[in-house]
Amino acid sequence: MTQRNRLTSGGRIDRSTSLTFTYNGKSYQGYKGDTLASAMLANGIDVVARSFKYSRPRGIVAAGAEEPNAVLQLGATEATQVPNVRATQQELFDGLVSSATNGWPSVDTDVMGMIGKLGGKMMPPGFYYKTFMFPESSWETYESMIRKAAGMGRAPRETDPDTYDSINQHCDVMVVGAGPAGLAAALTAARGGARVIIADEQNELGGSLLNSVALLDGKPAADWVHDVVQELGTFEDVTLLPRSTVNGYHDHNFLTIHERQTDHLADSAPAKMVRQRMHRVRAKWVVLATGAHERPLVYANNDVPGCMITGAVSAYINRYGVVPGNDLVVMTTNDYGYQAALDWADAGRNVVAIVDTRSVANGDRVEAARQRGINVITGSAVIEVQGSKRVTGVSVAALNSSGTQIVGSVTKLKADTVATSGGWSPVIHLSCHTGSRPVWSDSVVGFLPGPTVQRQLTAGGINGQYETAIALQEGLDAGQQALVKLGLAVVNVILPKTKALHVAAPMSLFHIPHLKPTSQAPKQFVDYQTDVTAAGIEIACREGFEAIEHVKRYTAMGFGTDQGKLGNINGMAVAAKALNKTIPETGTTVFRPNYTPIAFGAIIGRHCGALFEPERYTAMHKWHVEQGALFEDVGQWKRPWYFPKAGETMQQTLNRECLAVRNSVGILDASTLGKIDIQGKDAREFLGRVYSNAWAKLAVGKCRYGLMCGEDGMVFDDGVTACLGENHFLMTTTTGGAAHVYEWLEIYHQTEWPELEVYFNTVTDHWSTATITGPNSRKLLAELTESDVTNDDFRFMDWKQITVAGVPARVFRISFTGELSFEINVQANYGMYVWEKLIEAGKKYDLTPYGTETMHILRAEKGFIIAGQDTDGSVHPYDLGMGWCVSNQKPFSYIGKRGMNRSDCTRENRKQLVGLKTKDPKQVIPEGSAAVLNPNAPKPLSIEGHISSSYWSESLGHSIAMGFIKGGLDKMGDTVYYPMADGTVIEAEICSPIFFDPKGERQNV
Amino acid sequence: MLHIYCPHCAEYREEEEFHCAGQAHIARPLDPEACSDEEWGEYLFFRKNPRGLHHELWVHAAGCRKFFNLTRDTQSYEIKEVYMIGEQPSVVAGSVQQTTASGAKS
Amino acid sequence: MSEMNNMTAAESAATKAAVMNQVPGPDVEGQSPLHHADFAGLAKRGMQEGGIHLRELALLGHLTLRCDSSNHEQVACVAAILGVSLPLTPLTSAEKGAYSIRWMSPDEWLILVPGLEAFSIESQFRDAMPGHYSLVNSSGGSTVLMLSGDNAVELLKKSTTVDWHLSEFPVGKVVSTLFAKSTATIRRTGDQCFELVIRRSFADYIWLWIQDASLEYGLVIKA
DSSP states (O other): OOTBBBBBBSSOOEEEEEEEETTTEEEEEEEETOOOHHHHTTOOOOOOOTTTTTHHHHHHOOSTTTTTSSSEEEEETTOOOEEEEEEEOOOOOOTTTEEESOOOOOSSSSSHHHHHHHHHGGTTHHHHHHHHSGGGGGGHHHHHHHHHHHOOOOOSSSOOOOEEEEEEEEEEEEEEEOHHHHHHHHHHHTTTTTOOOEEEEETTGEEEGGGGGOOTTTEEEHHHHHHHHHHTTTTTTTTEEETOOOOEEEEETTTEEESSSSTTTSSOHHHEEEEEEEEEEEEEEEEEEEEEEEEBBBBBBTTTTTEEEEEHHHHHHHHHHOOOSSSEEEEESSGGGHHHHHHHHHHOOEEEEEEEEEEOOOOOHHHHHHHHTTEESSEEEEEEESSSSEEEEEEEEETTSSSEEEEEEEEEOOOEEEEEEEOOEEEOOHHHHHOOOOOEEETTTTOOOOSSSSSEEOOGGGGGGGGGHHHHHHHHHHHHOOOOOOOOOOOOOOOOBBBBOOOOOOOOOOOOOOSSSSSSSEEEEEEEETTEHHHHHHHHHHHHEEEEEEEHHHHHHSSSTTTTTTTTTHHHHHHHHHHHHHHHHOOOOOOOOOOOOOOOHHHHHSSSGGEEEEOOOOHHHHHHHHOOOEEEEEEEEEEEEEEOOOOOHHHHHHHHHHHHHHOOOEEOOOOEEEEEEEEEETTTHHHHHSSSOOOOOOTTTBBBEEEEEEETEEEEEEEEEEETTTEEEEEEETTHHHHHHHHHHIIIIIIIISSOOOOOEEETTTTTOOOSSTTTHHHHHTTTOOSSSSSTTSSSSSSSEETTTTTTEEOOOOSSSSSSSSEEEEEGHHHHHHHHHHHHHHHHGGHHHOOOOHHHHHHTTOOOOOOOTOSSSSOOOOOTTTTGGSSOOOOOTTTTTTTTSSSHHHHHOEEEEEEEEEESTTTTHHHHHHEEEOTTSSSSOOOEEEEEEEEEETTEEEEEEEEHHHHHHOOOOHHHHHHTTTTTTEEEEEEEEEEEEETGGGGGG | OOOETTTTEEEEEEGGGGEEEESSSOOOOOOGGSSSSHHHHHHHHHOOSSSSEEEEEEEOOTTTTTTTEEETTTOOOOEEEEEEETHHHHHHHHHHHHHHHHHHOO | OOOOOOOOOOHHTTSOOOOOOOOTTSSSSSOOOTGOOOHHHHHHHHHHHSSSEEEETTTTTEEEEETTTTOOOHHHHHHHHHHSOOOOOOTTTEEEETTTEEEEETTEEEEOOOOOHHHHHHHHHHHOOOSOOOEEEGGEEEEEEEHHHHHHHHHHHHHSSSOOOTTOTTTEEEEEEEETTEEEEEEETTEEEEEEEEEGGGGHHHHHHHHHHHTOEEEEEOO
């Protein structure tokens, strides 16, 4: 039984290239040019899914993006698994492996199917809310069961081997959709000299023309498509994007297009090729030529496999040479539905009847059907389908003129396929993305794009214009309008001639009545993917949900991966009827990006793995790596964290590094500190305004530490600034705060004090900084310079311009360890050279490289704060015990002064930074621990503060901590308690945060 | 994603090159010490959140690093004008009604 | 060891700004940010044909000038020192011989000169430039990549949001923009030739990015 539904000729498939694919482990054949869906239908596969809630068997309904049922799992290997692929949009390739997503254990035998058969009483709308939410704690258990049974598809458990990327595009005219309207628009704009991008989700441009038997200029429509595409290809500034879905239309004419470059070739992209690419397009003008989706009608058992929409039937026959059954019944409210019957008959299969809900049908297509002897039954409807895994027959009955009631007796017809057309819904999704509310049209019987602020034009089906001739003309018009708006000369395009057909008015009908009331009739599905029925919507309305947004959420209508492309309008019609309102009165339904689901890979592009986040390196990074440093992320910088030797624990390394600094000399790569060069005669004044302390008298050659506060008075950054020249300063900031501080300086200069003559320039990357610190640091420095670096000539807080290892350097004698220290700054191109010279010369002093962790311990021993660790945006300088760093003598009310004088900042009992010494010297209080005064008091305990920094100090032989305590500066010697999660309590004494060398003698030697 | 005209670079760039620095025209009081706690609090913390026109301070952070102002409709995201620091907006709440109404018709 | 780097702090103070020759003598080899990538070796060993060509112009002198474009004396002084005028139109550049100037901002320009000339030019500015300005040597903070080849524009489109169409981005135009998740100052030097000034600390990231994004075109490293 190979491809029993395949025609021997016709269609756009290549019968000479046979492709093998598997579905649910079974092997099948298809042809090049097939979609997975067309190949499945050719092979007579009826059941492609089990439904979400009732687990009913489902078949292929549509031929495009609107398909709700044929949503499959793809992938030949674990790493290449792709969930939720619409078979109607997946091109067939040799070796494609697919399986049904829904159904447990399989689509053909399904345990959940029992629930479906027992019927709707058990699972009303809101079922999950009502049933599984209580007890709340069990929801996680229920959810995994539901997911398994409902089958949501699954992500791969191994790393995706493919590459994805994104590309930024600009154009004058972005044409969305390459049907007749889109092609005409693109051709016009291109000939007019515009930069054009035209994208279409299908594998070739042409849109509906590819499914059609209509003639253009007396030739097959595909010939015209071929000519136009060829001509478009000759323009240098025209980009053709087949297999590219415009998935989002964002503000200011920004569009995201998801191009599938290799999904049609193989399970995984061929070597060096990008599997999917996101085009991020900024367009001057957008032409939406997105066409329309046909609406199925809502009737009893309308989900039995074999129930389709009429346009899909035509598409499978004309484009893929597949007739998806033998005996067809068409039900339609309009003339277009007849085309499926005509195509079916042309394919040599049996059209049982066309059931037209209109009492009078006289359009040209209707007459054509009658002339071919097809049985046309007017004023009637298919009210129910028989069959379970495939349609076996239909019940037809006469309707009243408004279509609300059955008026005649029921006739049964044998059929295996029911194709219905309830009219067409313009594809307005993209126009909704930018916030435009759609507008209902009674004549179109559908929503049209609403008013928009975007530079947007529309043409063809999206305007409710479904005749090819009109679509072509609208495309031409849109192309010309775009040219006018762009200021380009308007050109003309001679459109192909089409046969004008008389089309009679459609009937506005969505929901076919049954003999029984909706609530008792067999299920009439509105949204296949989420199993929402007409009865369910009626119940939702009866339970008080009146706004369509609420009905949707209560029933889950439109919440599937198809976003309700087929069902939303029908659902609104059912709700409108239940509420006795019109459809526009019920509300509008809008759509959000993405139009169809997108692989995460396409969204992240190349920004994954090693490229997920930039890693910033200093000039000495390679050395650190070679020495086996472990790294810490500080902002985007990779800073050496510590340098373990073989066999050391982390604490052992830290102990060794700390002792080396205290006893001899250590070396730290401090290049990552933010550095800002400040020049201008008002530089000094500016510093005085942005730092809390005084800068007026800082002499050339001197350095000073400063605190930066926000206007609220709270400390946000700190650092040392050196006076390089009378009008020239070098500011350092914290590593993580550099960018923020720079922008902060600029915003004050540009918006508040533009009269100050000062310029700021970031020079963080320009200077490499090697800090040598410890009692032997001077000896080491002296070995590499000819300059005088004695304490007499080079004082603490001085900077000097000298050469180090032959390299010109600015050396700052400042200290973050409390030891004699020199920060050697050289142009970064020479950073590694100087570093290696220091290491070499330092061997005799056992020069020890250390990382950020040791740096933190050493500074904490001295009570030096780290902005961002010992500050959190709620502490001012006085809270930190750093009132010495605040000058109230400055004439200008510097940033932070007013803030720190607010009443809340001057009140008693603010949390203040103090040192904490544990009673048991071996205990290290975990950072973040909360302080209480009495751990035995009734809970909840009143929290007095918390630990911000805490370490083991090998130099001191006990733990040290810094932390906040309410009124702590006045509580020296008091005891506080830190209750731990395990029930133990750490007792600590409040003390000065300066644990080591309290007089500060060591840095002055 | 907004498309923003940088008045310093004199061309449109993508929003990701810019930072919004909040509401425009929040002048630092000339004499902060003279402000009451309430006045200082107003200056520091209170900002408008209008539905409709909003004047915002932006910086071309990845480009020329210059600040400028723009008037943006918070509902439609339209940028009505871009103007320099020190300048006043020409599109303001009163004048806009007309702009929007005529804009909608065209 | 250079002789010109011994300005005392007092001498610096006299000029109001500290200037120092930051380049040591020829016996000390400078390492550009991409030194360890060994472009010279890759140029010999690597692919010889491909759509993307990449070359590093290492160890140039990078000088950032901030001044007032409406100050005619300043503008004239720049022209006198460099022999080429400051480009005053946004996003333009000017070039003469080994000197090139990029507009960065209404009051900022990036000047590239041969590496060994940076200090001399800095000194000339300090001697001659009137009024309020700043001049900062940023040579260690960035490096220059020359990007060319049939797919150079595609690579830029993957990496930046700028419109690279020749009608919008002619030869000589310069932009500072985001490059992947870093930044770059990019100047078009030919129809398919571009100069990227990138920051030192991001150089490895950008190098990795370019290799990755070039995969489908083929990356040829030039010495």
